[in-house]
Amino acid sequence: MFKRSHLSFLVSLSRNMAGHSKWANIKHIKGAKDSERADLHMKLFRQIKAVIKEQGSSDPKQNIKLAHLVEQARQHNVPVEKVHQVLKSAAQSQEDLKQYILEVRGPKGTFFVLEVLSTSYLKAKQGINTINRKFNGSWADGVSNNLFNHKGLIKVSPLSQGQTLEQVLDDAINVGAEDVTAEEEGHFVFTCNPRDFFNIRRAINQLGYNVIESDLHYIPLSRVLIESEEDIALVSKLYSKLEEEPDVVKIHDNIE
Structure with missing residues (x-):
């Protein structure tokens, strides 16, 4: 059922791309360097x-x-x-890369969903196993389904100056989106089922919207707040090590 929501820019997307917490700022700065x-x-x-x-x-x-x-x-x-x-x-190329989802439990109640491309599942897990041992991490099979929602998020510019959320709702319904929300800067974010993501993104483009950014995200049902500088440093090191793994192409987390 389509939800007529008037929330500001999806918290999940803003935090995944550049939020306001210490942790989000660390990831945002690091991402700019990377x-x-x-x-x-x-x-x-x-x-x-x-x-x-x-x-x-x-x-x-x-x-x-x-x-x-x-x-x-x-x-x-x-x-x-x-x-x-x-x-x-x-x-x-003859290399046969396959996608795998690996789920890791980190310190302080943190969870990481890793999107991995590798020639085999065992090879994909080997490098992460080494990191788990170093940071007292462990495998957390099933958290991507139980503690996260998998969604497609598509952020667009308005078709015209002053376009309202109510005016965008009809377009969202017509392209098959699950929801659309308004961001403070005047942008809109469509939410959709991952299976429909590419078709909906194309349909939104065909309506004339300029897609600013779009991707598939694992959005946590709840988040943990890491407050101390020591804990932030620890989790940041773990995140960096996971990110440095050549087979890891994307990381999702449940951190505030």
Whole structure:
């Protein structure tokens, strides 16, 4: 059932991308630095390679998932020539990457849902096992289903100055979104079932909306607040180690 919500910008999206807590600010600053480094680009390239293998097409016009990743590469300032090189290389690659979801329990009630691309499940777990031992972490199988909601979030600019949430509701219903919310800066965020994400994103584009950013997120049902500087430093180190794993392409957490 479509919910006519008037909440400001989805808390889950704002915290995943750049919130106001100490933890969110740490991730936001770190993300800004990482975007200038080759390892962030390499994670995008691995995703591109996997999607081409999965969908059987290296043409973004024919492969909607690939088109989404190419757009993400553009947003992260990857040169166009580099993207073309990656598309050509990925089409010829024999590496069989598969996506896995790994779930980790960290210190202080934290949980991490890791999106991983690897040639095997066992290989994917090996590097994370080493990190778990160092930080007293453990596997938390099932938390992505029990403690998180998996949703597609699509943030757009208004079609015209002064466009209201009520005016956007009809478009949200027509494209099959589950919800739409208004952000203080005047942007709107569509929420949808992950299975419908790519089709809904395309439909929103076809209506004339400019998509600012969009992605699939694991949104925690509740969050834990880490208050002490010592605990923040500990969890930040764990997060960094997880992020440094070559096979890990995306991290979701339940931290306030």
